[in-house]
Amino acid sequence: MKRKVTLKQIAKELDVSISTVSKALKDSAEISLDTRQKVKAFAKLYNYKPNNIALSLKNRKTKTIGVIIPEIVHHFFTTVIGGVEKVANEKGYNVIICSSNNSFDKEVINLEMLASGSADGFILSVAKETQLKKDYHHIEETMSQGMPVVLFDRIIDEVVCDKVIIDDAKGAQTATNHLLSIGCKKIAILTTVDYISVGKLRTNGYLRALRAYDIPEKEELILKIEDIDNCEAEISDFLLDKDIDAVFAVNELFAVTAAKVLDRQGKKIPDDISIIGFTDGILSKHFIPSLTTISQHGEDMGIRAAKLLIDKLEGDDAVTEEYRTVIIDTSLIERKSTKK
Amino acid sequence: MKRKVTLKQIAKELDVSISTVSKALKDSAEISLDTRQKVKAFAKLYNYKPNNIALSLKNRKTKTIGVIIPEIVHHFFTTVIGGVEKVANEKGYNVIICSSNNSFDKEVINLEMLASGSADGFILSVAKETQLKKDYHHIEETMSQGMPVVLFDRIIDEVVCDKVIIDDAKGAQTATNHLLSIGCKKIAILTTVDYISVGKLRTNGYLRALRAYDIPEKEELILKIEDIDNCEAEISDFLLDKDIDAVFAVNELFAVTAAKVLDRQGKKIPDDISIIGFTDGILSKHFIPSLTTISQHGEDMGIRAAKLLIDKLEGDDAVTEEYRTVIIDTSLIERKSTKK
DNA sequence: GAACCTTACGCAAACGTTTGCGTGTGGAAA
DNA sequence: TTTCCACACGCAAACGTTTGCGTAAGGTTC
Numbered sequence: 001m002k003r004k005v006t007l008k009q010i011a012k013e014l015d016v017s018i019s020t021v022s023k024a025l026k027d028s029a030e031i032s033l034d035t036r037q038k039v040k041a042f043a044k045l046y047n048y049k050p051n052n053i054a055l056s057l058k059n060r061k062t063k064t065i066g067v068i069i070p071e072i073v074h075h076f077f078t079t080v081i082g083g084v085e086k087v088a089n090e091k092g093y094n095v096i097i098c099s100s101n102n103s104f105d106k107e108v109i110n111l112e113m114l115a116s117g118s119a120d121g122f123i124l125s126v127a128k129e130t131q132l133k134k135d136y137h138h139i140e141e142t143m144s145q146g147m148p149v150v151l152f153d154r155i156i157d158e159v160v161c162d163k164v165i166i167d168d169a170k171g172a173q174t175a176t177n178h179l180l181s182i183g184c185k186k187i188a189i190l191t192t193v194d195y196i197s198v199g200k201l202r203t204n205g206y207l208r209a210l211r212a213y214d215i216p217e218k219e220e221l222i223l224k225i226e227d228i229d230n231c232e233a234e235i236s237d238f239l240l241d242k243d244i245d246a247v248f249a250v251n252e253l254f255a256v257t258a259a260k261v262l263d264r265q266g267k268k269i270p271d272d273i274s275i276i277g278f279t280d281g282i283l284s285k286h287f288i289p290s291l292t293t294i295s296q297h298g299e300d301m302g303i304r305a306a307k308l309l310i311d312k313l314e315g316d317d318a319v320t321e322e323y324r325t326v327i328i329d330t331s332l333i334e335r336k337s338t339k340k
Numbered sequence: 341m342k343r344k345v346t347l348k349q350i351a352k353e354l355d356v357s358i359s360t361v362s363k364a365l366k367d368s369a370e371i372s373l374d375t376r377q378k379v380k381a382f383a384k385l386y387n388y389k390p391n392n393i394a395l396s397l398k399n400r401k402t403k404t405i406g407v408i409i410p411e412i413v414h415h416f417f418t419t420v421i422g423g424v425e426k427v428a429n430e431k432g433y434n435v436i437i438c439s440s441n442n443s444f445d446k447e448v449i450n451l452e453m454l455a456s457g458s459a460d461g462f463i464l465s466v467a468k469e470t471q472l473k474k475d476y477h478h479i480e481e482t483m484s485q486g487m488p489v490v491l492f493d494r495i496i497d498e499v500v501c502d503k504v505i506i507d508d509a510k511g512a513q514t515a516t517n518h519l520l521s522i523g524c525k526k527i528a529i530l531t532t533v534d535y536i537s538v539g540k541l542r543t544n545g546y547l548r549a550l551r552a553y554d555i556p557e558k559e560e561l562i563l564k565i566e567d568i569d570n571c572e573a574e575i576s577d578f579l580l581d582k583d584i585d586a587v588f589a590v591n592e593l594f595a596v597t598a599a600k601v602l603d604r605q606g607k608k609i610p611d612d613i614s615i616i617g618f619t620d621g622i623l624s625k626h627f628i629p630s631l632t633t634i635s636q637h638g639e640d641m642g643i644r645a646a647k648l649l650i651d652k653l654e655g656d657d658a659v660t661e662e663y664r665t666v667i668i669d670t671s672l673i674e675r676k677s678t679k680k
Numbered sequence: 681g682a683a684c685c686t687t688a689c690g691c692a693a694a695c696g697t698t699t700g701c702g703t704g705t706g707g708a709a710a
Numbered sequence: 711t712t713t714c715c716a717c718a719c720g721c722a723a724a725c726g727t728t729t730g731c732g733t734a735a736g737g738t739t740c
Contacts, residue, residue, distance in 0.1 A: 004456075004485045006696060017720045022698060032718055047481060052457030053396045054696035057725045062393065064458075072421050075622075078413040085412070085439060089446075094453060096436040099425060106429075113434060116344075117392030117726090118404075141387060145344045256626045263628060282415075286596045286623055288603060346726060357690045362728060372688055394726035397695045457696090 066119030072099040075281035083302020104129035148312035171330035172205025184246035190254040236261040274338040289336035406459030412439040415621040423642020444469035488652035511670035512545025524586035530594040614678040629676035
């Protein structure tokens with residue numbers, strides 16, 4: 001089995017020094033035209049490619065961005081990655097993706113692994129466990145070693161760094177407002193437990209919208225779900241015979257599940273009950289009825305996050321010292337799960 | 341801004357040599373207990389982590405697996421990645437993911453980039469364009485440089501390497517058989533154009549099943565779709581007033597779209613028409629009615645692919661010389677889009 | 681006191697690059 | 711013939727590790 005050809009091998013073959021080969025390939029004027037051509041022909045013949053590892057070591061940078069997300073099998077996160085890749089590739093960066101699987105430990109391991117030489121900086125959405133545990137030492141350690149971090153979506157207020165988020169509360173408020181504006185008055189919310197930052201913020205937005213309409217908040221219209229993967233029974237019980245005319249779900253799965261159980265309970269959507277979800281994923285789009293939802297513009301988030309990071313990586317110290325929080329606009333996508 | 345601490349810095353600080361530090365951290369008996377403890381304490385204090393890049397260079401391996409897939413925002417591929425990650429992490433490998441976006445050029449670029457030092461081996465599902473173009477030089481070049489490649493799902497028969505696939509034809513046959521066994525006789529198929537290997541194989545399986553039941557193949561029951569992203573109108577036209585009692589769709593989107601347009605055309609599913617899809621994704625599961633489908637067991641594919649690759653990477657030359665093709669079983673998941 | 685053995689450490693090479701600077705060769709100018 | 715200058719190339723260091731081997735210092739044995 002052949003191995004990759006190196007400068008050294010070319011040098012030996014052509015009976016010149018390594019540096020001559022290196023310079024020739026870079027078209028240095030120091031090297032005679034003749035030698036340059038010979039070297040280049042040889043290099044092409046043997047398909048020479050500089051060894052990135054050696055370059056990384058020498059340049060003390062890898063030209064690689066590390067992305068760590070809580071789940072890889074998740075439409076929203078993959079769209080964000082898509083955005084990151086777009087910018088990164090444009091600017092000559094490689095993207096390396098790890099999933100923490102929502103585990104704090106795995107997040108730490110992944111971050112440390114990538115931080116010890118594999119990536120120059122990070123784009124990160126923290127694991128549930130991390131939010132619960134409130135242990136951010138790994139992130140702060142990474143930054144203190146000179147590697148910039150951009151947090152997105154599931155961020156941490158206490159950590160000072162660049163951030164890309166949507167205004168979750170505002171998005172939720174928009175959704176709730178829309179329901180109110182089409183005449184709904186009894187709006188239930190399907191949300192997550194409070195330690196999930198985005199869930200809590202969306203709940204707040206919902207409450208704010210109600211207050212603005214002078215509608216009292218009712219405990220019995222709020223369901224905080226812990227186990228996302230087994231939410232159907234819980235949602236079904238919650239919704240059964242409840243006197244409501246709308247449901248706001250803080251994510252796609254809750255919205256679809258609500259639609260399903262309501263259908264089973266004999267309710268018509270949107271005639272009896274309107275539904276709005278959050279996250280414009282594949283489910284919302286293809287479900288029957290298609291779901292009105294709040295789009296988070298995942299790709300945009302990825303694009304902005306990547307830009308922030310690359311600015312930090314390539315910027316001078318002035319840029320390096322200031323931290324920015326970019327808020328991506330959400331938008332309401334009206335489909336068929338809400339009345340006109 | 342601090343930089344990462346190196347052996348050299350520790351050595352200088354403690355006034356010993358670099359090799360002493362290195363050996364001390366490895367608990368070498370060559371170094372006195374006293375020094376060892378001192379070094380270790382210091383290393384912990386300054387949070388020393390060996391530089392992976394330097395190690396990669398020295399060891400001539402990166403302990404990283406490169407995964408290149410056609411689309412990142414795709415449920416099936418992400419489940420495969422999940423499987424790869426599982427095995428890789430267990431065995432101390434890092435996973436780096438790139439998407440080719442179904443572009444031949446981007447596939448080549450990604451592969452070359454990763455091949456020049458970032459990964460030891462590859463798990464790869466080729467881009468549509470590559471299948472169409474039949475240009476595999478980049479893959480063969482990579483292998484000829486000593487880096488093993490495992491192809492999965494969208495593979496290339498002409499390239500000799502390890503492969504992980506499902507028996508697409510058999511899966512399609514199972515699906516069609518199921519439709520036949522519940523009494524359907526006029527089964528339409530929604531498939532892709534022939535150059536997509538998996539589409540063609542699934543079509544073949546469909547035809548095989550029909551033949552086994554002595555049902556003549558009818559041209560007008562076969563729709564080959566080129567533009568997956570805008571298939572709705574095409575499918576709608578195709579299905580309108582067609583005399584059929586079942587639809588077999590070679591992917592999830594076709595199945596859901598068929599369900600949607602049939603619903604719109606006033607057909608009841610599964611009473612008037614049964615539908616079976618391919619790929620057990622999030623859509624099939626949550627759609628109403630939930631879709632009967634052929635599961636590809638993406639995670640298993642990822643697991644097997646990763647195992648094959650790591651075997652090659654760590655195996656002696658005996659293992660290295662033989663190539664295996666693993667066929668993952670598909671299974672029929674019966675849901676509500678087919679009659680009992 | 682000489683010969684020898686441990687102990688505890690340092691040296692240097694290697695992985696594959698890049699690059700500033702030193703140097704030998706040749707030709708041209710004086 | 712001598713002096714000088716381009717030209718074309720090689721040397722060596724550096725990036726951060728690991729590791730076989732060399733070697734001082736100190737102790738033991740006769």
